[in-house]
Amino acid sequence: MLPINEVFETIQGEACMTGTPSVFLRLQACPVGCPWCDTKHTWALDPARQVAVADMLAKTDDADTWAAMEVDELLATVQAFRARHVVITGGEPALYDLVPLTTLLIAHSYSVQIETSGTHPIRVHPDTWVTVSPKLDMPGGLPVLPEALARANEVKHPVGKPADVERLLGLDLGRVPRSLIWLQPISQSPKATALCVDEATRHGWRVSIQTHKFLGVR
Numbered sequence: 001m002l003p004i005n006e007v008f009e010t011i012q013g014e015a016c017m018t019g020t021p022s023v024f025l026r027l028q029a030c031p032v033g034c035p036w037c038d039t040k041h042t043w044a045l046d047p048a049r050q051v052a053v054a055d056m057l058a059k060t061d062d063a064d065t066w067a068a069m070e071v072d073e074l075l076a077t078v079q080a081f082r083a084r085h086v087v088i089t090g091g092e093p094a095l096y097d098l099v100p101l102t103t104l105l106i107a108h109s110y111s112v113q114i115e116t117s118g119t120h121p122i123r124v125h126p127d128t129w130v131t132v133s134p135k136l137d138m139p140g141g142l143p144v145l146p147e148a149l150a151r152a153n154e155v156k157h158p159v160g161k162p163a164d165v166e167r168l169l170g171l172d173l174g175r176v177p178r179s180l181i182w183l184q185p186i187s188q189s190p191k192a193t194a195l196c197v198d199e200a201t202r203h204g205w206r207v208s209i210q211t212h213k214f215l216g217v218r
């Protein structure tokens with residue numbers, strides 16, 4: 001059973017899969033506590049906020065309600081959409097063992113991506129594209145795991161101020177090519193964006209803007 005906050009079809013708005021039509025599966029619960037998180041409604045897993053699957057699927061606005069779903073039910077839900085790429089996000093999806101879900105989706109010819117903070121072991125099918133967005137010194141007090149960074153196919157670092165770039169430079173990113181290290185301006189701030197452009201240019205990294213927010217889509 002996985003607690004699902006929402007399922008929707010859109011284009012991937014961030015990092016190297018940007019523009020890819022995708023079905024997003026957003027899992028409920030996150031203990032990391034980023035002050036600027038744009039999905040705070042996913043943090044708590046409140047039993048009192050559990051709803052029926054149909055009610056969860058009918059949601060169009062952010063809410064902390066969630067539905068319990070088995071992997072075969074999730075596959076059928078994904079199959080009702082047209083996109084062939086599935087993004088598993090949250091919340092913090094690595095709280096859960098995602099081997100059964102990612103294996104089932106890949107067996108049905110979907111490409112699969114996970115968005116994770118790197119604070120939990122990443123349990124996914126080996127063919128899953130892993131985007132680690134490392135969360136350093138956050139209120140939840142959880143360290144970023146070296147094993148999570150070692151599994152990363154790309155790193156997408158949220159940046160608001162110069163200290164955020166310094167923290168990224170302190171990580172062992174040896175396995176990730178520089179062209180797959182992204183700086184993502186926090187909350188589309190012009191100041192953060194200018195900083196990301198400058199630092200990406202300096203280090204040979206790239207800038208990931210949250211394109212879906214500029215388009216006004218989910």
Ligand SMILES: C[S@@+](CC[C@H](N)C(=O)[O-])C[C@H]1O[C@@H](n2cnc3c(N)ncnc32)[C@H](O)[C@@H]1O
Nearest residue numbers: 036037038090091092115116117133158186187
């Ligand atoms: C909401 S998180 C969910 C997945 C996982 N907990 C994580 O942090 O990667 C998805 C992505 O959104 C980014 N994000 C969250 N709030 C943001 C904000 N205000 N501005 C820019 N990126 C943000 C995160 O850094 C992460 O890359």
Ligand SMILES: Nc1nc2[nH]cc(C(=O)O)c2c(=O)[nH]1
Nearest residue numbers: 011012013014089115212218
């Ligand atoms: N379009 C779109 N692209 C995204 N890429 C990562 C997202 C996320 O919240 O994990 C996200 C999202 O919420 N919407």
Ligand code: SF4
Nearest residue numbers: 030032033034037117
């Ligand atoms: S780790 Fe992800 S979901 Fe959790 S608070 Fe940070 S950005 Fe939000």
Ligand SMILES: [Mg+2]
Nearest residue numbers: 038039089218
């Ligand atoms: Mg998002």
